[in-house]
Amino acid sequence: MRQSQFFTKTRKEAPADEVSKNAQLLIRGGFINKEMSGVYDFLPLGLRVLNKIINIIRDEMNMIGGQEIFMSALQRKELWERTDRWSDEKVDNWFKTNLKDGAELGLAFTHEEPISNMLEQFVSSHKDLPFSVYQFQTKFRNETRAKSGIMRTREFIMKDLYSFTKDEVEHLEFYEKAKKAYLNIFKTVGLGDMTYITTASGGSFSEFSHEFQTLCDAGEDIIYITDENKKEALNKELGMDVATQEEKAVEIGNIFTLGTKFSDGYLTYKDEAGENKPVFMGSYGIGPARLMGTIVEVLSDKDGIVWPKSVAPFRAHILSLGQGENVLKLAEETYKTLVDKGVEVLFDDRDVRAGEKFADADLIGIPTRVVVSEKTIESNMFETKDRATGEVKSFSLDHLISELQR
């Protein structure tokens, strides 16, 4: 992709009303746009990152047998009344709207009710279980305050997976698989080292749930690390008396044992003895944009964003320096060669000063910067800089290609 053709531009300052570090950097880099407090658009660079995170999550959900679906955002009132989650006293972050005939509809803040209702037509026997379904779907949550950039928003894509099993034993088998899949996801996106499996409250569903908490100054949770080697922690909300240090953390995923709360009397199956039993459920959430915001919060430095390779919008950032004909020609050739070799490249082909290109490259945070200048022509070697470590190296074209293909 040629930077000269992007409709976005970097900016020196974030909007004055934007207080979160992740949104400040992402707005300055041209990744996102703020529609209003807690509502953001994804611009081309930002959408590339978001989609990479989504695909990492999707791969892991498929690996544990999840079947992908896509439910509606508009919700029937009666489904939520039967579980007593319709009233604004019970659920304080509904967005609601109306059909023309005045009938009230909800905008989904989660999907347990419609998913278990939809499954009533498909589940009748123990032979239909176990299975799991998931989606990447927009959730709407009427947050009172939304000051954490893309880490807490009023509208966001969520990966929510729901598991359907015969009983708690079968449920826990799947639950452990899901836990491992979550750890794989957080490791792949570069947050493994600072993420803790945290025992938290199960709310109205069960005694405990598990959260995946990443150490982060901008986090809204407080955790106690109980086992550094096993990466285990407790959420302060449990009120347990623990002698470890308090750490600020952000919840980047959670897994819940729901039990039969959403199925009892509705979603049932006949067991081997022909007896009707409620399906045993679990739910498993990750917000890809919260993950993206967390990566920016914990991995950025004073110059800008530092994307791990797995989620970076591009693998390499070619900067042509100067407007010499030979330099422009070599930069073009190098860009085309790398793209042909399957490397995702952003090519800064703009006619601007070198200092501006360097500053923008640091801000945007692509893993490897490749400079093409008069010096490149003289030496026949390409100078690269690693965005994360600052390490500078020189490569012949062949070695550059194989380095970037790894």
Add this chain to the structure above:
Amino acid sequence: MRQSQFFTKTRKEAPADEVSKNAQLLIRGGFINKEMSGVYDFLPLGLRVLNKIINIIRDEMNMIGGQEIFMSALQRKELWERTDRWSDEKVDNWFKTNLKDGAELGLAFTHEEPISNMLEQFVSSHKDLPFSVYQFQTKFRNETRAKSGIMRTREFIMKDLYSFTKDEVEHLEFYEKAKKAYLNIFKTVGLGDMTYITTASGGSFSEFSHEFQTLCDAGEDIIYITDENKKEALNKELGMDVATQEEKAVEIGNIFTLGTKFSDGYLTYKDEAGENKPVFMGSYGIGPARLMGTIVEVLSDKDGIVWPKSVAPFRAHILSLGQGENVLKLAEETYKTLVDKGVEVLFDDRDVRAGEKFADADLIGIPTRVVVSEKTIESNMFETKDRATGEVKSFSLDHLISELQR
């Protein structure tokens, strides 16, 4: 994918309240679920088709230089007030909602206002033009009646592209490119022969717009074909006096010259002479689910759906017949071999009668049915049936692979 592991099942009858043919077949085949009138969920088979259509559209939009973004559904009232599209008298299909402080928000039925507003920060000079942006994003439309299945819904993913140019001349250049891209899309998804570029009203934006109308009994438009060879037609709404036959048709895409309606006074650029000019805009819509519904309407037969290869959920459908050990073994091996060779296969490995498997295969509509039975073992040849033509052929395994890889 193994059919025994799908959580969905086919059903003999569609819900009694479902009057449209496309939704009846798609519900019976397990592609979609009806949440309420005009609101559907996409189940695994349906989501596969929808995503194939989306990717065909995306490729064409990228080819004409479109830059993909993802805007929010929640909308600020003031942006729509300034173009006089906020009041329910002016726009009769808004869904609206409220923040906790009572502030009204809209749920986007289209995105001209927020997109042109967002671009004010990026466009200042003629050097910033032309460009185009597009998205696949959920639109909400408060339809009074929604009886056309997934062809007209209250909530749907739309591909909307917006072009930004200096003037009408530059606009028309892009407009013609977009027109060709649209024709490519409709040809690729199997609707080329019955789709007409139809001159229609331009509404409040310009004198004319262009619709892509597919001949279809379930369509809500009436067109006059004016040139069969050039695939050109006129929409009856224009009130022109034309002597050709009336044809019922469904609008599967439209392209609009917006001019400066959304930019005048807001989204402007300095031309070569330093003078401020409003950006000249166009908009270009396709609803992937409407396309999917139209394919079902016009290509299905009495036995079920007939998917073109380009959008089929799978390329081949293996049916194992009987529960003989050798048959099951060969069916498993054939399934694994085809998957290894990159063929998308649905494998009906269920322990049900042959007649049920045949009927389900016809209903689901995968292009090539492959039977594995005792006869296959005896003859060492695989019998295939083409879902569209009914043609039966026999292939050795090697030839089957190359046939399905084409």
